[in-house]
Amino acid sequence: MSALAQSTAQSVVQSVDWLAIAPPTLAAVVGLAVLVADLFIGGNKKAVLGWTSVAGLAASALLLLPLLDGDRATFCLTGGTDVCSYTADRFTLVIQFLVLGGALLAALLSVTALKDADRGLPEGEYWFLLLSSAAGAALLPASRDLATLIVALEVASLPAFALVGIRHGDRKSSEAALKFFLSSVTATAVSLMGISFVYASTGTLYLTEIADRIQDVDPQLHTLAQAGVVLTLIGFAFKTAAVPFHFWVPDTYVGAPLPIAAYLSVVGKAVGFSGLILVTVVAFPSYADVWGPALAALAALTMTVGNVGALRQQATRAYSAVRLLAWSSVGQAGYLLVPIAAAAYSDDPQKAIGSTVAYALMYAAVNLGAFAVAALVARTKPLNRVSDYRGLYATRPLAGLVLGFFLLCLAGLPPGIIGLFAKVTVFSAAVDAGLGWLAVIMAVNVVIALFYYLQWTALLFRTPEGAEERHRAPAPLTAAIALTAVLGIALSGAPQLVLRFADTGLF
Numbered sequence: 001m002s003a004l005a006q007s008t009a010q011s012v013v014q015s016v017d018w019l020a021i022a023p024p025t026l027a028a029v030v031g032l033a034v035l036v037a038d039l040f041i042g043g044n045k046k047a048v049l050g051w052t053s054v055a056g057l058a059a060s061a062l063l064l065l066p067l068l069d070g071d072r073a074t075f076c077l078t079g080g081t082d083v084c085s086y087t088a089d090r091f092t093l094v095i096q097f098l099v100l101g102g103a104l105l106a107a108l109l110s111v112t113a114l115k116d117a118d119r120g121l122p123e124g125e126y127w128f129l130l131l132s133s134a135a136g137a138a139l140l141p142a143s144r145d146l147a148t149l150i151v152a153l154e155v156a157s158l159p160a161f162a163l164v165g166i167r168h169g170d171r172k173s174s175e176a177a178l179k180f181f182l183s184s185v186t187a188t189a190v191s192l193m194g195i196s197f198v199y200a201s202t203g204t205l206y207l208t209e210i211a212d213r214i215q216d217v218d219p220q221l222h223t224l225a226q227a228g229v230v231l232t233l234i235g236f237a238f239k240t241a242a243v244p245f246h247f248w249v250p251d252t253y254v255g256a257p258l259p260i261a262a263y264l265s266v267v268g269k270a271v272g273f274s275g276l277i278l279v280t281v282v283a284f285p286s287y288a289d290v291w292g293p294a295l296a297a298l299a300a301l302t303m304t305v306g307n308v309g310a311l312r313q314q315a316t317r318a319y320s321a322v323r324l325l326a327w328s329s330v331g332q333a334g335y336l337l338v339p340i341a342a343a344a345y346s347d348d349p350q351k352a353i354g355s356t357v358a359y360a361l362m363y364a365a366v367n368l369g370a371f372a373v374a375a376l377v378a379r380t381k382p383l384n385r386v387s388d389y390r391g392l393y394a395t396r397p398l399a400g401l402v403l404g405f406f407l408l409c410l411a412g413l414p415p416g417i418i419g420l421f422a423k424v425t426v427f428s429a430a431v432d433a434g435l436g437w438l439a440v441i442m443a444v445n446v447v448i449a450l451f452y453y454l455q456w457t458a459l460l461f462r463t464p465e466g467a468e469e470r471h472r473a474p475a476p477l478t479a480a481i482a483l484t485a486v487l488g489i490a491l492s493g494a495p496q497l498v499l500r501f502a503d504t505g506l507f
Contacts, residue, residue, distance in 0.1 A: 017074035020088040022063045023096055024138035027103075030056030031131030038124025046123045050111040053127040054476075057107055057134065061100040064093050073144075083206045085145045094357055095141035095274045098364050102266040103134035105368045105483065109259035109375050111476040116379060121166055121257070129159035129166070130263070137267050141274040145205040146195045146232075146283070149275060150188070153239065156271050157184050160264060164256040176255025183238060183248040191235025197228030198283075207283040215286045229287045232279055233294065239272035242337060243302040246330050250309070253326040254319045258378060261322060262371035265329045266364045273336055273360065277353055281343050292344025299341055300441045303334025307448040315386040315459070321374055322384055324452065325367070328410065331449060332363055338426050338442060342433035355429040358498045362422040362491065366409040369484030373403040376477055386456055391464025399473075400460045402485040409488055411453035412446060418488060421495035 018025075034049050034056075041048065067088050076084035107130065114121055136155025143149040161184070165177025199205055201221045202213040217225045238245040253261040280291050309327035313320045339356040343349035374384060376399055381388040393400030409416030412423040423446060430439040473481075491498055 015074075017072055019063075019066060020072040020074050021086060021142075023060045023100060024135045024142075026063060027056060027060045027100070027131050027138060028135035030060075031128045031135065034131065035124055035128035038128075043119060046119075047111070047115065049123050049127050050107070050114060053131055054104065054107045054111065056131065057100055057104040060134075060138070061097065061104060064097055064100070067093055075148075077206075083144075083209060085148050085206070086139075086142050087144050088142055091274075091277075091353075091357070092142040094361075095270055096138045098270050098361060099134065099137040099141075099267050102270065102364050102368060103130065103137070103263065105372070105480050106130070106259045106263035106267070108476045108480040108483075109262060109372055110257070112379075112474045113257055113259050113375065115474070120168075126163070126166060129163050130260075133157075133159040133163070133263075134267065137271045140271050141278075143278070144207050144282075146198065146207070146210075146279075147205050149278065150191060150195065153191075153271065153275060154188060156267075157188075157239075160260070160268065163260045163263075164252055166260075167257065170255075173255045176252045179248040180252045183245065187235045187238030187245070189235075190231050190238070194228045194231025194233075194235060197224050198232065199228075201225035201228060207278060210283045211285055214284065226287075226290070229284050229290060230294075232284075233276075233291055236272060236276040236279060237298060240269065240276060240337070241272070241302075241330055241333050242298045243305040243330070243334075246302070246305070246333075249330055250323050250326040253329075254322050258322070258371065258375045258384075261326070262368055262375075265325070265367055265371065269329070269333060269336070270360060270364070273340070273356065277340060277356070280340060281349050281353060285349075288344035292341055295337055295341035295344070296435055296438050299334050299337035300438055301334070302337060303331050303442060303445045306331025306334055307445050307452075311448060311452050313386065313452070318383045318385060320384075320386045321377075321389065324386060324456070325370060325374070328449070328452075329367065331445065332367070332410070334445070335423070335426050335442065336360060336363070338435075338438060339429040341438070342429045342435055345433035345435065346429070352429045352433065355425045359422040359426050361498050362409070362418045365484055365487045365491065366406045366416070366419065369481060369488060370403060370406040370410070372477065372480040372484060373399050373406070376473055376481065380471055386459065389456065390459050390462050392460045394464050396473075399481065402481060404457045404460050405485065405488060407453045407457045409492070411450050413450070413454075415492060416488070417492035418495050418498065421498070 030053065034053055038049060071089040073084035073087045075086045114123055133156050136152050140152035140156060143152050161177055161181045164180050165173050167173040198210060201217045201224050202210050204210055204213060214225055241249050284291060306327050310324050310331060313324045336356055336359055339352040343352040346352045377388060378384045405416060409419035412419045427439055427442060
């Protein structure tokens with residue numbers, strides 16, 4: 001009897017691969033430590049919380065290095081199966097690098113923003129929320145069942161709502177947080193309904209098992225399974241800010257502290273797109289005839305609306321620089337959707353998904369850099385209008401040059417070779433999949449985007465109006481700008497490294 005009990009216990013007790021889960025776990029632990037430490041640290045020493053958070057995110061990113069030697073998995077079904085809830089494979093590590101690196105750069109921007117706020121923002125809560133969101137975002141690409149996927153998505157999203165509205169008494173910030181919250185809660189509700197339908201049809205939440213079982217569901221449950229697939233995809237379309245689910249983006253970016261807007265523009269997108277990749281190409285490959293055309297249409301609509309929205313921004317309007325970057329990020333989301341749609345038609349879906357990951361890596365580096373320069377300009381011109389950047393090269397030559405470089409990367413023009421390379425990669429994914437019409441729409445949108453990116457770039461080199469006050473840039477802000485500039489220049493020198501790094505190994 002004791003032997004039987006021991007055997008039963010061994011079958012249900014799982015061993016945990018602590019190294020595999022170390023990156024998101026460390027970020028979460030540091031977040032809790034910072035929140036507790038905030039209770040005991042005086043107001044004049046709060047800066048130590050920020051630097052502890054920066055160090056924690058850097059250490060979390062470094063913990064990815066020991067995982068490069070091979071795939072690891074934990075929280076697996078017992079009985080000798082290879083079905084697991086957490087997998088640290090190539091795809092996971094690349095997205096976790098993007099997430100933790102993006103969070104690290106946002107943290108560097110936040111150190112300066114919190115200091116400039118002069119205790120106007122609660123530092124302990126701020127850092128706890130940022131690290132918690134980063135931990136959830138790092139957990140999501142490793143999730144291999146729908147329950148873990150949704151939990152990770154909400155752990156990444158819920159702290160972000162609070163971060164957007166963290167400025168007490170700021171009506172603009174509160175409205176932005178409310179819009180973000182309502183749209184995200186709607187997305188979650190739709191996703192949960194879709195997931196419940198999928199579970200009812202297949203009897204499992206594991207992505208690989210769903211892929212096997214959903215092809216042979218009972219005919220009476222076929223409609224339920226189809227509805228589950230569609231609703232799950234709609235929920236993730238909200239998270240990626242795909243049109244028509246993009247309405248929250250401009251106001252949220254303007255209302256949030258600038259480092260949080262930068263964080264959402266990169267890490268928020270990484271969360272949405274990695275989740276979308278997992279549910280489409282891993283869980284629902286047999287429904288490619290459903291999600292392929294839907295995502296292709298969404299990609300065309302998203303890039304067009306985003307670029308037209310950016311084109312309509314008035315240079316003298318308050319916060320027009322942030323609004324332009326917000327609408328630009330919607331347009332960039334359309335480009336990111338193209339290879340995922342192409343994966344439905346391609347003989348090599350891994351290559352198509354690699355194109356999305358490669359584009360996301362390029363976008364993350366240069367968009368964070370653009371936000372970093374925007375944060376520098378906002379220290380002296382808080383309204384952050386596009387017209388405020390006139391003559392930036394004359395007053396701050398290095399900042400003007402690197403912002404011009406970032407904008408050319410986003411436009412896909414030399415010397416921003418990495419931006420051109422990423423766009424060509426996405427374009428070729430559409431052509432190879434037989435989506436010629438989508439490639440044409442993308443080409444038209446690239447031309448539209450050229451106008452507003454080049455218009456802003458030209459403004460940087462014009463003669464400034466009036467005398468400009470010179471202020472020394474804080475070290476954390478300088479470090480963030482320098483890191484993104486070095487990364488963008490290095491990748492422009494060797495753009496093939498991005499595609500090699502983005503080889504996901506997902507299949």
